[in-house]
Amino acid sequence: MNRQSIWQRALGSSFDGLPRELRYFHALQGQHVLSGAAEVRASESAPARWLARCVGTPRRSGLRTFRFTLHAAANGETWDRDFQDHRMTSRLAVRQGQIIETMGPVRLTFDLRADASGLAVRLVAMRVIGLPWPRCMCPAVMAREQPGPIGNTPQLHFEIRARLPLLGEFIHYRGHLDLPMGAP
Numbered sequence: 703m704n705r706q707s708i709w710q711r712a713l714g715s716s717f718d719g720l721p722r723e724l725r726y727f728h729a730l731q732g733q734h735v736l737s738g739a740a741e742v743r744a745s746e747s748a749p750a751r752w753l754a755r756c757v758g759t760p761r762r763s764g765l766r767t768f769r770f771t772l773h774a775a776a777n778g779e780t781w782d783r784d785f786q787d788h789r790m791t792s793r794l795a796v797r798q799g800q801i802i803e804t805m806g807p808v809r810l811t812f813d814l815r816a817d818a819s820g821l822a823v824r825l826v827a828m829r830v831i832g833l834p835w836p837r838c839m840c841p842a843v844m845a846r847e848q849p850g851p852i853g854n855t856p857q858l859h860f861e862i863r864a865r866l867p868l869l870g871e872f873i874h875y876r877g878h879l880d881l882p883m884g885a886p
Contacts, residue, residue: 705776707728707730707774707776707779708774708776708778708779708794708801709796709801710728710729711796712799712814713814713816714799716816716817719816719817720817720818721848721849722849723849723856723857723858724816724820724821724847724849727858727881728821730772731775731776732774732775733773734772734774735769735770735771736772736879736880736882737767737768737769737770737879737880738768738769738857738878738880739767739768739877740765740785740875740876740877741764741765741766741875741876741877742762742764742765742785742873742874742875743871743873743874743875744759744763744872744873745869745872747869747870749866750869750871751872753866753869753872754873756806756808758789758790758791758806759790759873760785760787760788761788762787762788766785766786766787767786768784768785768786768877769783769784770782770783770879777795778793778794778795778796779793779794780792780793780794781793781794785875792804792805799814800812800813807830807831808829808830809828809832810827810828811826811827812824812825812826812843813826819848820847820848820849821846822845822846823843823844823847824844825842825844825864827840828840828841839867840867841865841866841867842865843863843864844862845861846860847860855881856880856881857878857880857881858878859876859877859878860877860879861874861875861876862874862876
């Protein structure tokens with residue numbers, strides 16, 4: 703059985719070049735509950751709010767405490783993001799060096815870029831109810847993770863942004879997760 707995480711398998715030798723906080727987080731196995739804070743900026747447009755409802759992203763803006771539950775196994779991960787007033791769950795897997803994230807009827811395929819400053823994730827394909835979504839209608843999704851210790855607490859900082867053609871940004875959230883004190 704492969705004991706590497708999906709992130710280790712997707713990134714290959716590039717995984718070792720990540721900052722230690724990101725290596726720690728993306729090598730976790732089993733169930734872990736992490737806390738932090740997130741600032742959410744939701745869309746004002748009705749069509750973008752409808753899409754947010756379909757894929758499960760938060761629909762109200764604001765700063766809030768953030769709880770992240772990870773269920774990680776060799777065959778995939780489940781991410782449960784609790785924004786206090788909204789919960790967003792997705793399933794992640796690896797295929798051919800890419801991360802595949804499923805949220806409800808939507809399946810997203812991401813390319814990864816890792817370096818000493820952090821991890822960048824970019825949407826390259828999307829399927830809705832199993833059918834390929836036209837590339838010209840795909841949202842531009844960019845995510846970035848980097849270390850950010852504040853005081854003695856190691857942290858993982860994140861920023862996720864999604865923009866739709868013609869409709870503009872439909873979700874943008876950023877924040878941090880506090881890593882356990884035993885983490886790097």
